[in-house]
Amino acid sequence: MMSFRNQYLQNLSYTGSTVKLIARIHEYKGKEALFQRQKPEVLEALRQVAIIQSTESSNRIEGITISTNRLERLLKERLAPENRSEAEIAGYREVLDTIHSSYEHIRLTPNVILQLHRDLMELATGAGGRWKLTDNDIREKLPNGQERIRFTPVPAWKTAEAVEELCRQYNIERDRGEVDDLILIAAFVLDFLCIHPFSDGNGRMARLLTLLLLYQAGYIIGRYISLEKVIEDTKEQYYETLEISSQGWHEGKHNIKPWLDYFLMMILNAYKRFEERAGIVTSDKRGWKQERVRTVVEHMIADFTVSDVEERCPGISRPTITKVLNEMGKEGVIECIERGRNARWRKV
Numbered sequence: 001m002m003s004f005r006n007q008y009l010q011n012l013s014y015t016g017s018t019v020k021l022i023a024r025i026h027e028y029k030g031k032e033a034l035f036q037r038q039k040p041e042v043l044e045a046l047r048q049v050a051i052i053q054s055t056e057s058s059n060r061i062e063g064i065t066i067s068t069n070r071l072e073r074l075l076k077e078r079l080a081p082e083n084r085s086e087a088e089i090a091g092y093r094e095v096l097d098t099i100h101s102s103y104e105h106i107r108l109t110p111n112v113i114l115q116l117h118r119d120l121m122e123l124a125t126g127a128g129g130r131w132k133l134t135d136n137d138i139r140e141k142l143p144n145g146q147e148r149i150r151f152t153p154v155p156a157w158k159t160a161e162a163v164e165e166l167c168r169q170y171n172i173e174r175d176r177g178e179v180d181d182l183i184l185i186a187a188f189v190l191d192f193l194c195i196h197p198f199s200d201g202n203g204r205m206a207r208l209l210t211l212l213l214l215y216q217a218g219y220i221i222g223r224y225i226s227l228e229k230v231i232e233d234t235k236e237q238y239y240e241t242l243e244i245s246s247q248g249w250h251e252g253k254h255n256i257k258p259w260l261d262y263f264l265m266m267i268l269n270a271y272k273r274f275e276e277r278a279g280i281v282t283s284d285k286r287g288w289k290q291e292r293v294r295t296v297v298e299h300m301i302a303d304f305t306v307s308d309v310e311e312r313c314p315g316i317s318r319p320t321i322t323k324v325l326n327e328m329g330k331e332g333v334i335e336c337i338e339r340g341r342n343a344r345w346r347k348v
Helices: 016-030 040-061 068-076 084-105 110-121 156-176 181-195 202-216 227-233 235-246 257-279 288-298 306-312 318-330
Strands: 138-141 147-151 334-338 344-347
Touching (some): 040 202, 068 084, 084 202, 181 202, 202 227, 227 257, 235 257, 288 318
């Protein structure tokens, strides 16, 4: 809410780099109609991978993990969770499905946030859908085992009022249209995390709300590329910029720019990943799958597995990938350095 008070966003001045980031994302947004012209099997493969990666990464950031095989079965076959971690992951998938299918009909309100949080936590604890009852500091565990307080959020007794104000001000600014949607969404996420309205699940809810608000603003990249995976891959910067930009927040003297630049770069990286994984597939000529695999391998920097290539080649089967790798091995372009089920390859 502090980012929406006293004309804070309207009075910000932006560096050239921030303006360029916004311009580049706008440019990608203008191309999103072209994304839909990709081969249907490519888009569907990207969508399926994004669902799994989003669920896995957002929970793994919070230390919630299960085996990859169990994760895929849990999500694809809708298995009943067997423990707390699986219940957390199943809950995330449920809310993700709601956002993917119904984002156009969801207006941001405190009640909606409570309902989404209830669904997120229902299978795990059944205690979701209510604001925190006690104050909760954001803590960091240091390498020496000690803890430090990174930020002190809004106290429990002020939480409901703070979320109400945040949602109201966000919707007012969105309807006015004076501040770019990307800036508004970044500010909303920062304020939401500074309020820290729940006793559990704040980080996951922030990432789910990010996807919801981006969809509503016309940025559909999260359907095909996992934003949560991009965040996980830059987790240190994610936490660092949040901490920097939260300093002075309670007094309205915070500097949102470090977090804003990170947020924009995260979205831009998602678009770049889409281009990397699907942008090359623009031809109906025969042999495009083999050409795609070869292109991906040529851009590999470190040792890689079939799974690494498979992730970057949506819509291309594992047998086809393995066949191309074997061909490239015979040509002397790559070499197999570890055989078996988890075979690893290296460029020569």
